[in-house]
Amino acid sequence: MSRGRTWFEALAGATLDGEPASVLCADGTVGDERTRFLTVVPNAEAKFTRARGGELGLEEGWTLARHVREAVAVDDDGDRRALVAVVDVPGQPYGHREELLGLHLALAAAVDAYATARLAGHPVVALAVGQAISGAFLAHGMQANRILALEDPGVTVQVMSKRSTARVTRRSVDELDKIAEEVPATAYDVASFARLGALHRLIEGVDAAEPDAEHVETVRDALAEAITSARHDDSTDLSGRLASPEARRHRSASLRVRERLAEEWTG
């Protein structure tokens, strides 16, 4: 069973199949909060064959967008439920048909939906329990108000799989590992990603692959805190990611550019 499905079922208390079967969506609760859980899982029968291994492809992008937008529309009365994106995505599919049919737009649809939900006032929390790779993570997770991750060797955040990066950059995996020691942004482990300051919290002491009841409770508590924190935050943008002490240190150029732009903006 994929980590995405494991955590989805543990948190949402649901074992349903989605339509398409690669996108799971169910409403449940976190503490007192009504919460919609979403995740992407492998689907051996997927219509588009290149997205059968849990990749975020055409159907997955548009389906996530549908489920998120439905919550935004239904909650228009003001009581906006939380959205939890359980992230376990190996990347996007590589295929001719995918590009022809607008894979970039399918991923944009998911980005758009999550960002729209956040701006409308839904607390959006991403929970990385496995791989969080590239366009798939941009589409499912990166637009959240708060990002949580399990500290586990199987939780990785990167822009391309290590195998592919090695081929594209014509370096060996060993060489990539060496570079990653010097440049945390190129590392795969979630602790290195945490140094960039975008994580709300790195959750320790939880078995990400086979959690027991206590682990699930630990994660539930962390989700509840993240949702509350998002609810009490006046801003619905992503500026918090640059306000952390880690970001001040490891994204100092991002901050300096913004300062200069603000100084020079009106001329």
Add this chain to the structure above:
Amino acid sequence: MTVSVRPKTRFTELSARERAAALLDSGTFRELIGPFERLESPHLEPQGVVPACDDGVVVARGDIGDQRAVVLAIEGLFQGGGIGEVSGAKIAGALELALRDAERGHPVRPVLLLETGGIRLQEANLGLLAIAEIHAAIVALRSHVPVVGVVAGMVGCFGGMAIAAGLCSHLVMTREGRLGLNGPQVIEQEAGVAELDSEDRRLVWETIGGDQRVATGMADALVEDDVAAIAGAVRIAFETAVPAEHRSAQVGFYEARLAGIDASEPLDGPALRTLWRDEGVGR
């Protein structure tokens, strides 16, 4: 700094700085964080890559059609237009300031000149974070003012920045321009030459080229590779109202399109044009 552009020039022959100047009303170009400030990427030199003094992105203020504007031009000749920490922050930061102005009732017309392979691999997750911030800013900004993207060529627009293109209110492309999530060479490498022969130019352009994207409704205007033509298309885009429903929000429409695809049958660019035209689901 003064940047002058000859009339009747191929847009794709221009540098990013010249492209930005060409889109702004004559004499209004003003660059922010210009090359003399030398705000370079701090991450490249340690990896044996010579940095650029503008990190490959030009932020230009000025007017478009007598309205305040900001043009964000990516230089495709520097590291394939890859988005790193500094270049990404220039784009995100400028869009965030445009949003602040729009919220105060002073809209600024934002234009993205997209020539990029996506995230710069040497800066990896820093590029990923920057692109997520670019996405967030586009979605917030475009409810106030149309966000206009231009994919002119010759690099094309790929990766996380292709997602950004998908979020734009209005996309202008030339026949030379290409727009797709994964570049043809990456697809060939990852999925094999039988999936996509990246050297088959006709196949590539029939799949992700500007003509195909406009014909299937995934971009809005097909223009000649000419400075005046592209500047004109950008002005027209700003005279059009913000779309009631942006392309990336048309969930039912695109789900219906995908539902109509028989995945067991071969499909190519010309066949898709016919199919979507016959279904009457073109924009």
